[in-house]
Amino acid sequence: MKRGEAYQKHQFVCFQHGVSSNRFMSRRFIWRGFDCFEWDMVLKNFIISIGVIAKILSEYARKKH
Secondary structure (H helix, E strand, O other): HHHHHHHHHHEEEEEEEOOOOOOHHEEEEEOEEEEEEHHHHHHHHHHHHHHHHHHHHHHHHHOOO
């Protein structure tokens, strides 16, 4: 499979080089000085981190009362 075909099958999210976090590094390529990641990977990691933050906040709120 050529790289160009992969680009069409997935949506990619690009960050300025060096801005992005290391968690996404597993499936990435560098394009014109940007770090690009497959959108589904970014979304999955984003949803997981929101879930973790929500859990921490709810535990914090429970302790406060």
